[in-house]
Amino acid sequence: MDFVSLEEKIFNYSLQTPNKTALIDKKRTISYKELYQNIWATKLFLEKEYTLQKGDAVIVAANKNLNFIYAYFAIHLIGAKVIPLDEQIQKERLAYIVDKTEPKLIIGLQSEDHITSFDFDLLKDIEPIEVPNQIEFPINVGEADILFTTGTTGDPKGVVLTHGNLAASANNINTFIQNDSDDIELLALPISHSFGLGRIKCVLSVGGTIVLLGSIVNMKRMFRTFEEQKISGFGMVPASWHYIQKMSGDRLKDFAGNLNYIEFGSAYMSAEEKQELINLFPNTRICMHYGLTEASRSTFMEFHEDVSYLNTIGKASPNVEISIKDDSGNTLPSGEEGEICIKGNHVTLGYFTNSNTEFFYGDYFRTGDIGSIDDNGYIHLKGRYKEIINVGGKKLSPIEVESKIQEFDSSLESACVGIIDPNGILGEVVKAFIVKSSTIENFDALDEFLKSKLESYKIPAFYQWVDQIPKTKSGKIQRQKLL
Template sequence: MTVISQILYHSKQNPHKAALITDCGLTITYKELILNISKYAFYLDSRGIVTGDNVVLSATKEVEFVFLYFAIHLLGARAVIVDPESNKQRLNYIIDQTKPSLVFGFGINEMNFISYNQIIVTEIISDIERLVLSIKNTSICDILFTTGTTGNPKGVNLTQSNIMHAVININTYIGTNENDIEALVLPICHSFGLGRLRCVLAQGATLIMLGSFANLKLFFDCLQKYQVTGLGMVPSMWNYIYKFSGKRITQYSSRIRYIEIGSAAMDLNSKKILSDLFPNVRICMHYGLSEASRSAFMEFHEDVLHLDSIGKPAPNVEIEFFSESGEKLPIGFEGELCVKGEHVMCSYFDEVDNINTYYGNYFRTGDWGLKDNEGYCYLVGRKKELINVGGKKVSPVEIEECINKMDEVIDNICIGIQDVNGILGEVVKTFVKKKSGSMLDSLQIKSFVRNNLETYKTPSFVEFVDKLPITKSGKKQRLLLH
């Protein structure tokens, strides 16, 4: 079973049901979706695309992207998913790594670069059912590049089996069904948004592809017009919606069945506000990576006593914590979070990146934490980002959350730097973005942290900045700072 085989199934069972709706009102039924996938597959075939070829796609929320994405799968080729706003350096890096046969969606005037509006499709590929049935579960179909928060971006190879098992795990936990209508405000160039696309279509539900969540009028009009039952968002999106519209969204709470949140950490206060505003909505927050999509889940109402955790392993997933020497640790001992499951990537694109990637069958995430005796998993930070102050492991997240409680602070990022005195090994440095006109100084920040956390967690250095390196999905790029 593959995602595209599920789409084919729904095109027969409910051919006239809406599969996709764009923000300009264009509706694509399941029958039209499979027909267009067939047409785009014929187009790719006519351009010489064969099994194993890499095809770069600018992941915009246009129907052409969806058609091409599944057409590439149909031919046994590989979709290299790229952020449409990638800078030239990143785009060139990905192209140099993957050596694609074709590049779609960037509008750059080069021989193998094709804009979506340049594609002309006419004929359909013959015997689509045979092609769907011939797709191998073990074949690589997607290549996603990490955001590079811990070094150069890594290409993540995902097979048909990987993405289908992720769909099964996610839909099992969240409960998305064929009657749902989901508004997609997430970018689809990353694992979260692309995963929502797959989950909804594999289930035979309807996906509304909205442009930017920043257009709140369009967002609320969509909730009203289409009777939306499901949402996916990163914490920064929720903060934006709540900041500029307050409790307005709750007028739709009686129809919304589920909200999925992920890609970045969310503070406890925001979790509690969401829970209070949506008392009868299933609010699911995931933990995952491009390499292992949605490996853990928590539900705000069910796990109210463990809101500071990342929840428990997702369905069909195992999570264990390992020591630095690769030994599985008992309950309560801190170690590296490692994941096992059919959803875990088959490999990295570059063979060099596959060195020391696993402990046995467990993928090493690079995140540091522990599991309690109830099975809940807790994070203390990324292994590479933990600050070693005099032999004590300090989580930058804990200090950042503390500093962010100060009224005049917008956000901050903490890192470890070398102790120039040669005593502690590392000390804490924080980069702080404060509110316009604020007179906040470094001494006040140090005093606040010292009064709320252990003394050794107090920043030795404070630098005020106008901008912090944070990805669009809300991940802090600590390793870019020094």
């Protein structure tokens, strides 16, 4: 299949369906023609006023507004690289990334490194400009984005994604979710990470409509938007679903008739929760992905279709190959546990300024996750290599213990880690951190329950109350902060 960049696809919609709504931000509606005119005007502004050119890097605060979207695609059209960052990024992390990437320009953030910067307000007064009939689009191998990982297991790494990676990823996701030009998606996810940013690219690349929502905190506004805009698609992390349930019960099911799809990702969800969603949304495609910044949405499952495999992470996404390999890079047979490795056009070529050979077995990217593939192609995720707990030579995933804690009491939030055995016998033992709860006063009943459900080496040797579990903004547990 010939390569077509996301920018060219959106440009084609600006010609074919110029009056179709592309973006809705608060009360403002932007057509595909207006979208591209604003992208083009922003491109010319950055070239003229800041001499931005091919090969430059630009840090952009991933602010969920129209000007971010214009700037994002404008920088791509110039041939420069976008480094999208959380608008509330810590100073130390920003300084680290500035030092690593040496950006030409920073938009929406203030750096102490004397890099030229300005706020999004400067872009608000740019007048849309007619777009020429013939323009130069990004090439397949051109570097498009540098996305910094959230650092759940160490220092953040800059993941380099080409225009080919972005186009392939969007195509794979759209093929599975079945996105089309009739979709009207409510975007409440943060866009400083690949999940939320990917939703913008997926919907615009099929000519659909994105409705921008600051967050789900204002539930009245969210539900009003569902009703007014006839929302047909929604993406969220499991933590968002928990919040929606806590604040409004099952009210989201009132919109089940309009919702064609919901996409979940970024964190663990129990089989019981998945079954509950099946019951609430009987006719909605409820899709959940597994993937990394380096290889976005590499597996998918659809809860209704895969109801017998809810404890898995589904099968390889369209156009993606998954292989389970041993420590030498050899492919393991069905059912055997090893490292989950991913091959496809969506997979990064490597990390910014890093030597990348250790992260690949040939064409397969090494995820650092342990799992297996069964005879039906479903992938069973055990956990991350760095998180696996080794108790006297017997290995276990903390996820297995956490799922049983939630089985005991679904309101309990927990995280388990391996700590050094104080008796010096087993090497490591399990320690469970549990968020303070009004439902249990001590750990006695929970401990008895776990002893009836798990092998002895998996039972936590220690329990501790905490005020909260440290997590990334996308909901991933940062276990190293508990050690």
